[in-house]
Each structure stands twice: as structure tokens, then as C-alpha cells.
Amino acid sequence: MTTAIVGVGNIGAVLARHLVAGGENVVLAGKGSARAAEIADELGPLARAASVQDAIPDADTVVFAVWLDAMRELIPQVAPLLEGKVVIDPSNPIAFDEDGGLVRSLPEGESAGSVAAALLPENAHYVKAFGTLAAEVLAANAHRTPRRAALFYATDDERAAAAAERLIRTAGFDPVKAGGLADAGRIESPGGDLNQFGADGELVDVAQATAAVHDSSH
16 A cells, blocks of 8 residues: 655654554655655655655555645645545644744634545545644654554544554554544644643543543534
8 A cells, every 4th residue: 555645844754754664655745855855765665755746646545744724725736636545634723823822723613624625526535634643742652552642533434534544553553533524623733622732732542532532522
């Protein structure tokens, strides 16, 4: 299986390292080709760099590890290439106020997930995942022992759910479903009760994560 990672900033680079360590083939695409090529060289034979247009067709799953505003511009440009693909969206509705504090970039009740999913072709398979932990926390906690750290995901699509669960396990975490697309906001920051910054800022295992999903469900 091959996963394309579009965006090689903090989350994209960390995810690429975790997936390659787990044996996944990855294709990296970034705004500038140099950074993607540098990371691919570092990761070895399971990784390669390509343009966005060349990375997507070869992949089973596409991760858009970019800001929500960038996704709004990018997905319409490559939408025909995403038909039939599993699309993973780690984005959060983050903006910064004049003091540098985190604020929501979307109105209450609207999630980044709902925005991203609406941009996709009808036959794409959407899942919100890999955006609940800050990059440094994601980097440091793969294959945690004695109990793995859990990562939440949200989707209404069975194929997308299966792909997200496989990749979360490959990356060294345990998957826990937070719900469907309507629940995507729960695993987004700021404001989501199941995001790292909402769930008391702590890593949780499967039992704790599952309890949190049900304890706070609406």
C-alpha cells in the first residue's frame, strides 16, 4: 500500500517517519520540492518525493497535512485525481488573535472536517485523523509502552475507517473512532473535547479514549 502525504511541515514529516518505520510506502509532496526530497532521502527506499499531481495517482490514501485555508485552494485543483481515493484530513480550524493566542477560524458548529469533506468528489472516502496531537507529541509517543497512546478518527465511510485504523496502527498508535463526520469537531482544536488541548492535554490509551468518547457524547 502507498500513502501520499501532501504537505511536509511538522505533522506531515512526523507522519511520514512513523509510517515508513512501520513499513508503509510513502510519496511526499510539498509546496517546494526540496523539502520533500530531503525528507524522502532521509527516510530511504520506502519514501520518494513527487509533485502533488504525480503523488496522488500512485497512492491508495492521500493525507492533506496542510492548513485548512491551503486545503480550500488545493483540493479543487486536484479533485479529479481524488476520485475513489481515501482522503485523510488532519486539519484544525486554527487562527491566531492579535496577541498570538489560538482562536477558531470557523463559526461555532462548523468543523474543518465539514469544510474539507465538502470539497471532495462524491466518491472519495473522507476521514478526519492525525490532527489531535501536536507534532512534537505525535513524534515522541509512537509505540508507547506498556499501553499504546490512542489516536481518534471520525468518518461515516467504512473504507476510510479501515484505512485510518490501518495507518494509525502502522504509525505506532491505537485507533479509536470518535464518531462520524458530524463529530469531527470533537477531535479538532480549539474547542474539541477530544483534542489533545481539550481532553485535559493528556495522552490517553484505548480504554480512556473510548470512555471519553462515550462520556462526552451528545
